[in-house]
Amino acid sequence: MSRGVRSGLFLVSAAGLTALLLWAVAGLPDFGHYRGPYGKVLNSVAVGERHTTNVVAAVVFDYRGIDTMGEEFILFASVMGVALLLRNPHRERRQVPARIQSDAVRLAGIGFAAGLLVLGLYVVAHGYLTPGGGFQGGVVLASAFVLVYLAGDYHAYRSLSPTPALDVVGATGAGGYTVVGIVSLLLGSAFLHNFGPLGATGKLASGGSIPFLNIASALEVSAAFVLLFSEFLDELVVRPEARSE
């Protein structure tokens, strides 16, 4: 099919799809007049029930905890898929010269990486109190590693993020989440049902099992992202293979 024919076909069908979707959203409640009762109930009971001030985190790590477990394993499986697709043990590695020669850039990079690391830890630790959480903080933590690559070089990045250690961290995160769920079962409640002392509202030690799930997901997400970056950056240093044509 030529590009012209394809574009024409697309424009006709996209116009139809857009019209149908606009018709569908016209049937939704007016913007700002949300009518779902579930969120309203959670907003009024979650703080009292779970002693966490961030209701979104309470939904993610408690009320819909099993959903988040699936989400974590999607990420886990995707990193595994990328590693499998990009693996190529037979290609030799070459030394890549450091791209950045400026000491000022390196120094600023190290400073920002350290700051990002602290910010990431803060976002993770306070995830169930203020905006943030294991997923958001995990991505911030992983980006600190990317900054090491950007301001430094590939070898500095790689020596900071050895793949075996990342594998262990990621597996601990994914496995730890499941273990918390199994502990709930052993305590006689439903899988991933909240347990443990709820603590004082608004303090770090609050929320029962929510902090554990929060930290487990932070481990999994940060390791998964650093692994993803490593897989793609490794493409830089492997020699292009001789083509067999």
Added chain:
Amino acid sequence: MSYLPYALAVWILAVGLYGVVRSRNLIHLVVCLTVAQSSTYVLLLSIGYVNRGTAPIFADVPKGTRAVDPVVQALTLTDVVVSVTVAALLLALAIQAQRHADTTDPDELAEMHG
């Protein structure tokens, strides 16, 4: 006017799909797919919005303050993670296509056999 945010989501989806169809590069195609997927964030978040509602975080505001829906926000978080995983896998496939077919143009890939 009150349906404008929903219409915006439909528009973003249409623009993203147009980019996918017209794409001449697999990396560009993945970015367009991400644009199309981001329409779902706009739709989810605008459905859960409550007039003059604050964020569903009661650290600084008293309990019982009118807040937007926390469930759709949690769903959006899931949505973002799924989007990232899909993008990562597709980019890895684009690298494979470059390795094996020496091209990232979807049209040229379609002409390949075996």
